[in-house]
Amino acid sequence: MTELWAHTLTWTEVDPSRHPFELDEDAAKTLTGLVAPLLPSAEAAEEHRGRSLAAVTKFLVDRYGRWTCGWNWSIGEGDTDGGIVGVWCCTSHSVTTAEETAPLAVAGLLEWRDWLEDLAERFAALAPPSPSTGATADPWHWERACTRLVTVVADRTQAESGWYGHCEQVLGWFLAYNGVEEGQASEIVKGAIGGRFGSWIAPDATVVDVVSSQFARAMGETG
Incomplete structure:
Protein backbone atom coordinates (compact mmCIF):
# COMPACT_ATOMS: atom_id res chain seq x y z
CA MET A 1 0.00 0.00 0.00
CA ASP A 118 1.58 27.22 -1.94
CA LEU A 119 4.78 25.24 -1.41
CA ALA A 120 5.74 25.59 -5.07
CA GLU A 121 5.42 29.38 -4.76
CA ARG A 122 7.47 29.38 -1.57
CA PHE A 123 10.17 27.22 -3.13
CA ALA A 124 10.46 29.63 -6.05
CA ALA A 125 10.74 32.60 -3.69
CA LEU A 126 13.27 30.90 -1.38
CA ALA A 127 15.50 29.26 -3.99
CA PRO A 128 19.03 30.64 -4.40
CA PRO A 129 19.32 33.19 -7.22
CA SER A 130 20.97 30.60 -9.46
CA PRO A 131 19.55 27.15 -8.59
CA SER A 132 21.99 25.53 -11.01
CA THR A 133 24.84 26.55 -8.73
CA GLY A 134 23.39 24.25 -6.04
CA ALA A 135 25.62 24.03 -3.00
CA THR A 136 27.80 26.96 -4.10
CA ALA A 137 25.01 29.40 -3.26
CA ASP A 138 25.42 31.70 -0.26
CA PRO A 139 24.66 29.62 2.88
CA TRP A 140 22.29 32.37 3.98
CA HIS A 141 19.83 31.31 1.28
CA TRP A 142 19.69 27.74 2.57
CA GLU A 143 19.45 28.83 6.20
CA ARG A 144 16.65 31.29 5.48
CA ALA A 145 14.75 28.71 3.43
CA CYS A 146 14.99 26.07 6.14
CA THR A 147 13.82 28.48 8.84
CA ARG A 148 10.81 29.63 6.84
CA LEU A 149 9.78 26.17 5.69
CA VAL A 150 10.04 24.64 9.16
CA THR A 151 7.99 27.51 10.53
CA VAL A 152 5.22 27.23 7.95
CA VAL A 153 4.97 23.44 8.25
CA ALA A 154 4.80 23.65 12.04
CA ASP A 155 2.03 26.21 11.66
CA ARG A 156 0.00 24.28 9.06
CA THR A 157 0.28 20.98 10.94
CA GLN A 158 -0.29 22.80 14.23
CA ALA A 159 2.83 20.92 15.38
CA GLU A 160 0.61 18.05 16.43
CA SER A 161 1.30 14.32 16.36
CA GLY A 162 3.96 13.33 13.83
CA TRP A 163 4.18 16.79 12.23
CA TYR A 164 7.94 16.54 11.85
CA GLY A 165 7.58 13.73 9.29
CA HIS A 166 5.96 16.08 6.83
CA CYS A 167 8.45 18.78 7.79
CA GLU A 168 11.31 16.49 6.76
CA GLN A 169 9.45 15.71 3.56
CA VAL A 170 8.92 19.38 2.67
CA LEU A 171 12.59 20.20 3.26
CA GLY A 172 13.51 17.27 1.04
CA TRP A 173 11.11 18.52 -1.62
CA PHE A 174 12.76 21.93 -1.49
CA LEU A 175 16.17 20.40 -2.08
CA ALA A 176 14.77 18.31 -4.94
CA TYR A 177 13.32 21.50 -6.41
CA ASN A 178 16.86 22.84 -6.39
CA GLY A 179 18.33 19.81 -8.12
CA VAL A 180 19.59 17.77 -5.14
CA GLU A 181 19.29 14.01 -5.62
CA GLU A 182 16.59 12.39 -3.45
CA GLY A 183 18.86 10.15 -1.38
CA GLN A 184 21.32 12.94 -0.70
CA ALA A 185 18.47 15.31 0.18
CA SER A 186 17.14 12.83 2.73
CA GLU A 187 20.56 12.54 4.39
CA ILE A 188 20.96 16.32 4.55
CA VAL A 189 17.52 16.83 6.09
CA LYS A 190 17.78 14.02 8.63
CA GLY A 191 21.25 15.16 9.66
CA ALA A 192 20.11 18.75 10.08
CA ILE A 193 17.06 17.91 12.17
CA GLY A 194 18.93 15.28 14.16
CA GLY A 195 15.94 14.22 16.27
CA ARG A 196 15.37 17.75 17.56
CA PHE A 197 11.68 17.86 16.61
CA GLY A 198 8.93 16.03 18.45
CA SER A 199 5.17 15.61 18.45
CA TRP A 200 2.85 18.11 20.08
CA ILE A 201 5.42 20.87 20.36
CA ALA A 202 6.53 23.51 17.89
CA PRO A 203 10.30 24.03 17.89
CA ASP A 204 11.43 27.25 19.52
CA ALA A 205 13.56 29.79 17.69
CA THR A 206 16.81 28.41 19.11
CA VAL A 207 16.10 24.90 17.85
CA VAL A 208 15.05 26.18 14.43
CA ASP A 209 18.25 28.25 14.22
CA VAL A 210 20.38 25.19 14.98
CA VAL A 211 18.56 23.04 12.42
CA SER A 212 18.77 25.76 9.77
CA SER A 213 22.45 26.29 10.42
CA GLN A 214 23.13 22.55 10.09
CA PHE A 215 21.03 22.48 6.92
CA ALA A 216 23.05 25.30 5.36
CA ARG A 217 26.36 23.79 6.46
CA ALA A 218 25.47 20.41 4.95
CA MET A 219 24.58 22.09 1.67
CA GLY A 220 27.91 23.88 1.69
CA GLU A 221 29.72 20.59 2.20
CA THR A 222 28.08 19.01 -0.85
CA GLY A 223 29.89 21.38 -3.20
Missing part, protein backbone atom coordinates in the same frame (compact mmCIF):
# COMPACT_ATOMS: atom_id res chain seq x y z
CA THR A 2 3.03 2.34 -0.01
CA GLU A 3 1.96 3.58 -3.44
CA LEU A 4 -1.08 5.10 -1.72
CA TRP A 5 0.84 6.53 1.25
CA ALA A 6 1.40 10.28 1.28
CA HIS A 7 4.55 9.99 3.41
CA THR A 8 6.42 8.49 0.46
CA LEU A 9 5.53 11.17 -2.09
CA THR A 10 8.45 12.80 -3.89
CA TRP A 11 8.60 16.32 -5.29
CA THR A 12 8.45 14.95 -8.82
CA GLU A 13 5.15 13.30 -7.92
CA VAL A 14 3.57 16.36 -6.30
CA ASP A 15 5.07 19.28 -8.23
CA PRO A 16 2.04 21.25 -9.50
CA SER A 17 3.90 22.28 -12.64
CA ARG A 18 4.21 18.62 -13.62
CA HIS A 19 0.63 17.74 -12.71
CA PRO A 20 -1.84 20.40 -13.89
CA PHE A 21 -5.14 20.30 -12.04
CA GLU A 22 -8.25 22.44 -12.11
CA LEU A 23 -11.58 21.70 -10.50
CA ASP A 24 -14.35 24.23 -11.01
CA GLU A 25 -17.69 24.01 -9.24
CA ASP A 26 -19.30 21.75 -11.82
CA ALA A 27 -16.28 19.44 -11.98
CA ALA A 28 -16.21 19.28 -8.17
CA LYS A 29 -19.85 18.17 -8.15
CA THR A 30 -19.10 15.52 -10.74
CA LEU A 31 -16.12 14.27 -8.74
CA THR A 32 -18.22 14.19 -5.57
CA GLY A 33 -20.72 11.96 -7.35
CA LEU A 34 -17.97 9.61 -8.50
CA VAL A 35 -16.40 9.38 -5.04
CA ALA A 36 -19.65 8.71 -3.17
CA PRO A 37 -20.13 5.07 -4.29
CA LEU A 38 -16.55 4.25 -3.26
CA LEU A 39 -17.05 5.28 0.34
CA PRO A 40 -17.58 2.68 3.06
CA SER A 41 -20.43 2.81 5.50
CA ALA A 42 -19.57 4.31 8.87
CA GLU A 43 -19.64 0.83 10.42
CA ALA A 44 -17.32 -0.67 7.80
CA ALA A 45 -15.00 2.31 8.01
CA GLU A 46 -14.63 1.86 11.75
CA GLU A 47 -14.05 -1.88 11.46
CA HIS A 48 -11.45 -1.59 8.69
CA ARG A 49 -10.05 1.80 9.53
CA GLY A 50 -6.65 1.24 7.98
CA ARG A 51 -7.89 0.34 4.50
CA SER A 52 -11.52 1.43 4.23
CA LEU A 53 -10.67 4.54 2.18
CA ALA A 54 -8.14 2.88 -0.10
CA ALA A 55 -10.69 2.68 -2.92
CA VAL A 56 -11.15 6.46 -2.83
CA THR A 57 -7.42 7.10 -2.82
CA LYS A 58 -6.79 4.64 -5.66
CA PHE A 59 -9.54 6.25 -7.72
CA LEU A 60 -8.04 9.71 -7.24
CA VAL A 61 -4.53 8.44 -8.03
CA ASP A 62 -5.70 6.73 -11.20
CA ARG A 63 -7.63 9.82 -12.28
CA TYR A 64 -5.22 12.64 -11.38
CA GLY A 65 -1.89 11.20 -10.25
CA ARG A 66 -0.13 10.03 -7.12
CA TRP A 67 -0.01 13.53 -5.64
CA THR A 68 -3.62 13.02 -4.58
CA CYS A 69 -2.57 10.55 -1.85
CA GLY A 70 -2.57 13.45 0.61
CA TRP A 71 -6.28 14.20 0.32
CA ASN A 72 -6.98 12.85 3.82
CA TRP A 73 -3.60 13.63 5.42
CA SER A 74 -5.24 15.40 8.31
CA ILE A 75 -3.79 17.34 11.19
CA GLY A 76 -2.72 15.28 14.20
CA GLU A 77 -3.65 11.66 14.76
CA GLY A 78 -5.88 11.18 11.75
CA ASP A 79 -5.83 8.49 9.08
CA THR A 80 -2.22 9.42 8.30
CA ASP A 81 -0.28 11.01 11.13
CA GLY A 82 0.90 14.62 11.00
CA GLY A 83 -0.62 16.26 7.93
CA ILE A 84 -2.10 19.64 7.02
CA VAL A 85 -5.67 18.89 5.90
CA GLY A 86 -8.17 20.53 8.22
CA VAL A 87 -11.50 19.69 6.60
CA TRP A 88 -11.00 15.95 7.14
CA CYS A 89 -10.52 14.62 10.65
CA CYS A 90 -10.23 10.84 10.47
CA THR A 91 -12.16 7.81 9.31
CA SER A 92 -13.94 7.33 12.62
CA HIS A 93 -15.28 10.89 12.67
CA SER A 94 -15.43 12.04 9.04
CA VAL A 95 -17.11 9.00 7.48
CA THR A 96 -20.87 9.18 7.96
CA THR A 97 -23.28 8.96 5.04
CA ALA A 98 -21.95 9.01 1.48
CA GLU A 99 -23.93 12.21 0.86
CA GLU A 100 -22.13 13.97 3.71
CA THR A 101 -18.72 12.34 3.34
CA ALA A 102 -18.08 12.66 -0.41
CA PRO A 103 -17.99 16.50 -0.35
CA LEU A 104 -15.52 16.32 2.55
CA ALA A 105 -13.24 14.06 0.52
CA VAL A 106 -13.27 16.48 -2.42
CA ALA A 107 -12.69 19.43 -0.06
CA GLY A 108 -9.73 17.56 1.43
CA LEU A 109 -8.28 17.02 -2.04
CA LEU A 110 -8.61 20.72 -2.84
CA GLU A 111 -7.02 21.74 0.46
CA TRP A 112 -4.09 19.41 -0.18
CA ARG A 113 -3.68 20.76 -3.70
CA ASP A 114 -3.71 24.34 -2.42
CA TRP A 115 -0.92 23.41 -0.02
CA LEU A 116 1.21 21.93 -2.80
CA GLU A 117 0.71 25.04 -4.93
Whole structure:
Protein backbone atom coordinates (compact mmCIF):
# COMPACT_ATOMS: atom_id res chain seq x y z
CA MET A 1 0.00 0.00 0.00
CA THR A 2 3.03 2.34 -0.01
CA GLU A 3 1.96 3.58 -3.44
CA LEU A 4 -1.08 5.10 -1.72
CA TRP A 5 0.84 6.53 1.25
CA ALA A 6 1.40 10.28 1.28
CA HIS A 7 4.55 9.99 3.41
CA THR A 8 6.42 8.49 0.46
CA LEU A 9 5.53 11.17 -2.09
CA THR A 10 8.45 12.80 -3.89
CA TRP A 11 8.60 16.32 -5.29
CA THR A 12 8.45 14.95 -8.82
CA GLU A 13 5.15 13.30 -7.92
CA VAL A 14 3.57 16.36 -6.30
CA ASP A 15 5.07 19.28 -8.23
CA PRO A 16 2.04 21.25 -9.50
CA SER A 17 3.90 22.28 -12.64
CA ARG A 18 4.21 18.62 -13.62
CA HIS A 19 0.63 17.74 -12.71
CA PRO A 20 -1.84 20.40 -13.89
CA PHE A 21 -5.14 20.30 -12.04
CA GLU A 22 -8.25 22.44 -12.11
CA LEU A 23 -11.58 21.70 -10.50
CA ASP A 24 -14.35 24.23 -11.01
CA GLU A 25 -17.69 24.01 -9.24
CA ASP A 26 -19.30 21.75 -11.82
CA ALA A 27 -16.28 19.44 -11.98
CA ALA A 28 -16.21 19.28 -8.17
CA LYS A 29 -19.85 18.17 -8.15
CA THR A 30 -19.10 15.52 -10.74
CA LEU A 31 -16.12 14.27 -8.74
CA THR A 32 -18.22 14.19 -5.57
CA GLY A 33 -20.72 11.96 -7.35
CA LEU A 34 -17.97 9.61 -8.50
CA VAL A 35 -16.40 9.38 -5.04
CA ALA A 36 -19.65 8.71 -3.17
CA PRO A 37 -20.13 5.07 -4.29
CA LEU A 38 -16.55 4.25 -3.26
CA LEU A 39 -17.05 5.28 0.34
CA PRO A 40 -17.58 2.68 3.06
CA SER A 41 -20.43 2.81 5.50
CA ALA A 42 -19.57 4.31 8.87
CA GLU A 43 -19.64 0.83 10.42
CA ALA A 44 -17.32 -0.67 7.80
CA ALA A 45 -15.00 2.31 8.01
CA GLU A 46 -14.63 1.86 11.75
CA GLU A 47 -14.05 -1.88 11.46
CA HIS A 48 -11.45 -1.59 8.69
CA ARG A 49 -10.05 1.80 9.53
CA GLY A 50 -6.65 1.24 7.98
CA ARG A 51 -7.89 0.34 4.50
CA SER A 52 -11.52 1.43 4.23
CA LEU A 53 -10.67 4.54 2.18
CA ALA A 54 -8.14 2.88 -0.10
CA ALA A 55 -10.69 2.68 -2.92
CA VAL A 56 -11.15 6.46 -2.83
CA THR A 57 -7.42 7.10 -2.82
CA LYS A 58 -6.79 4.64 -5.66
CA PHE A 59 -9.54 6.25 -7.72
CA LEU A 60 -8.04 9.71 -7.24
CA VAL A 61 -4.53 8.44 -8.03
CA ASP A 62 -5.70 6.73 -11.20
CA ARG A 63 -7.63 9.82 -12.28
CA TYR A 64 -5.22 12.64 -11.38
CA GLY A 65 -1.89 11.20 -10.25
CA ARG A 66 -0.13 10.03 -7.12
CA TRP A 67 -0.01 13.53 -5.64
CA THR A 68 -3.62 13.02 -4.58
CA CYS A 69 -2.57 10.55 -1.85
CA GLY A 70 -2.57 13.45 0.61
CA TRP A 71 -6.28 14.20 0.32
CA ASN A 72 -6.98 12.85 3.82
CA TRP A 73 -3.60 13.63 5.42
CA SER A 74 -5.24 15.40 8.31
CA ILE A 75 -3.79 17.34 11.19
CA GLY A 76 -2.72 15.28 14.20
CA GLU A 77 -3.65 11.66 14.76
CA GLY A 78 -5.88 11.18 11.75
CA ASP A 79 -5.83 8.49 9.08
CA THR A 80 -2.22 9.42 8.30
CA ASP A 81 -0.28 11.01 11.13
CA GLY A 82 0.90 14.62 11.00
CA GLY A 83 -0.62 16.26 7.93
CA ILE A 84 -2.10 19.64 7.02
CA VAL A 85 -5.67 18.89 5.90
CA GLY A 86 -8.17 20.53 8.22
CA VAL A 87 -11.50 19.69 6.60
CA TRP A 88 -11.00 15.95 7.14
CA CYS A 89 -10.52 14.62 10.65
CA CYS A 90 -10.23 10.84 10.47
CA THR A 91 -12.16 7.81 9.31
CA SER A 92 -13.94 7.33 12.62
CA HIS A 93 -15.28 10.89 12.67
CA SER A 94 -15.43 12.04 9.04
CA VAL A 95 -17.11 9.00 7.48
CA THR A 96 -20.87 9.18 7.96
CA THR A 97 -23.28 8.96 5.04
CA ALA A 98 -21.95 9.01 1.48
CA GLU A 99 -23.93 12.21 0.86
CA GLU A 100 -22.13 13.97 3.71
CA THR A 101 -18.72 12.34 3.34
CA ALA A 102 -18.08 12.66 -0.41
CA PRO A 103 -17.99 16.50 -0.35
CA LEU A 104 -15.52 16.32 2.55
CA ALA A 105 -13.24 14.06 0.52
CA VAL A 106 -13.27 16.48 -2.42
CA ALA A 107 -12.69 19.43 -0.06
CA GLY A 108 -9.73 17.56 1.43
CA LEU A 109 -8.28 17.02 -2.04
CA LEU A 110 -8.61 20.72 -2.84
CA GLU A 111 -7.02 21.74 0.46
CA TRP A 112 -4.09 19.41 -0.18
CA ARG A 113 -3.68 20.76 -3.70
CA ASP A 114 -3.71 24.34 -2.42
CA TRP A 115 -0.92 23.41 -0.02
CA LEU A 116 1.21 21.93 -2.80
CA GLU A 117 0.71 25.04 -4.93
CA ASP A 118 1.58 27.22 -1.94
CA LEU A 119 4.78 25.24 -1.41
CA ALA A 120 5.74 25.59 -5.07
CA GLU A 121 5.42 29.38 -4.76
CA ARG A 122 7.47 29.38 -1.57
CA PHE A 123 10.17 27.22 -3.13
CA ALA A 124 10.46 29.63 -6.05
CA ALA A 125 10.74 32.60 -3.69
CA LEU A 126 13.27 30.90 -1.38
CA ALA A 127 15.50 29.26 -3.99
CA PRO A 128 19.03 30.64 -4.40
CA PRO A 129 19.32 33.19 -7.22
CA SER A 130 20.97 30.60 -9.46
CA PRO A 131 19.55 27.15 -8.59
CA SER A 132 21.99 25.53 -11.01
CA THR A 133 24.84 26.55 -8.73
CA GLY A 134 23.39 24.25 -6.04
CA ALA A 135 25.62 24.03 -3.00
CA THR A 136 27.80 26.96 -4.10
CA ALA A 137 25.01 29.40 -3.26
CA ASP A 138 25.42 31.70 -0.26
CA PRO A 139 24.66 29.62 2.88
CA TRP A 140 22.29 32.37 3.98
CA HIS A 141 19.83 31.31 1.28
CA TRP A 142 19.69 27.74 2.57
CA GLU A 143 19.45 28.83 6.20
CA ARG A 144 16.65 31.29 5.48
CA ALA A 145 14.75 28.71 3.43
CA CYS A 146 14.99 26.07 6.14
CA THR A 147 13.82 28.48 8.84
CA ARG A 148 10.81 29.63 6.84
CA LEU A 149 9.78 26.17 5.69
CA VAL A 150 10.04 24.64 9.16
CA THR A 151 7.99 27.51 10.53
CA VAL A 152 5.22 27.23 7.95
CA VAL A 153 4.97 23.44 8.25
CA ALA A 154 4.80 23.65 12.04
CA ASP A 155 2.03 26.21 11.66
CA ARG A 156 0.00 24.28 9.06
CA THR A 157 0.28 20.98 10.94
CA GLN A 158 -0.29 22.80 14.23
CA ALA A 159 2.83 20.92 15.38
CA GLU A 160 0.61 18.05 16.43
CA SER A 161 1.30 14.32 16.36
CA GLY A 162 3.96 13.33 13.83
CA TRP A 163 4.18 16.79 12.23
CA TYR A 164 7.94 16.54 11.85
CA GLY A 165 7.58 13.73 9.29
CA HIS A 166 5.96 16.08 6.83
CA CYS A 167 8.45 18.78 7.79
CA GLU A 168 11.31 16.49 6.76
CA GLN A 169 9.45 15.71 3.56
CA VAL A 170 8.92 19.38 2.67
CA LEU A 171 12.59 20.20 3.26
CA GLY A 172 13.51 17.27 1.04
CA TRP A 173 11.11 18.52 -1.62
CA PHE A 174 12.76 21.93 -1.49
CA LEU A 175 16.17 20.40 -2.08
CA ALA A 176 14.77 18.31 -4.94
CA TYR A 177 13.32 21.50 -6.41
CA ASN A 178 16.86 22.84 -6.39
CA GLY A 179 18.33 19.81 -8.12
CA VAL A 180 19.59 17.77 -5.14
CA GLU A 181 19.29 14.01 -5.62
CA GLU A 182 16.59 12.39 -3.45
CA GLY A 183 18.86 10.15 -1.38
CA GLN A 184 21.32 12.94 -0.70
CA ALA A 185 18.47 15.31 0.18
CA SER A 186 17.14 12.83 2.73
CA GLU A 187 20.56 12.54 4.39
CA ILE A 188 20.96 16.32 4.55
CA VAL A 189 17.52 16.83 6.09
CA LYS A 190 17.78 14.02 8.63
CA GLY A 191 21.25 15.16 9.66
CA ALA A 192 20.11 18.75 10.08
CA ILE A 193 17.06 17.91 12.17
CA GLY A 194 18.93 15.28 14.16
CA GLY A 195 15.94 14.22 16.27
CA ARG A 196 15.37 17.75 17.56
CA PHE A 197 11.68 17.86 16.61
CA GLY A 198 8.93 16.03 18.45
CA SER A 199 5.17 15.61 18.45
CA TRP A 200 2.85 18.11 20.08
CA ILE A 201 5.42 20.87 20.36
CA ALA A 202 6.53 23.51 17.89
CA PRO A 203 10.30 24.03 17.89
CA ASP A 204 11.43 27.25 19.52
CA ALA A 205 13.56 29.79 17.69
CA THR A 206 16.81 28.41 19.11
CA VAL A 207 16.10 24.90 17.85
CA VAL A 208 15.05 26.18 14.43
CA ASP A 209 18.25 28.25 14.22
CA VAL A 210 20.38 25.19 14.98
CA VAL A 211 18.56 23.04 12.42
CA SER A 212 18.77 25.76 9.77
CA SER A 213 22.45 26.29 10.42
CA GLN A 214 23.13 22.55 10.09
CA PHE A 215 21.03 22.48 6.92
CA ALA A 216 23.05 25.30 5.36
CA ARG A 217 26.36 23.79 6.46
CA ALA A 218 25.47 20.41 4.95
CA MET A 219 24.58 22.09 1.67
CA GLY A 220 27.91 23.88 1.69
CA GLU A 221 29.72 20.59 2.20
CA THR A 222 28.08 19.01 -0.85
CA GLY A 223 29.89 21.38 -3.20
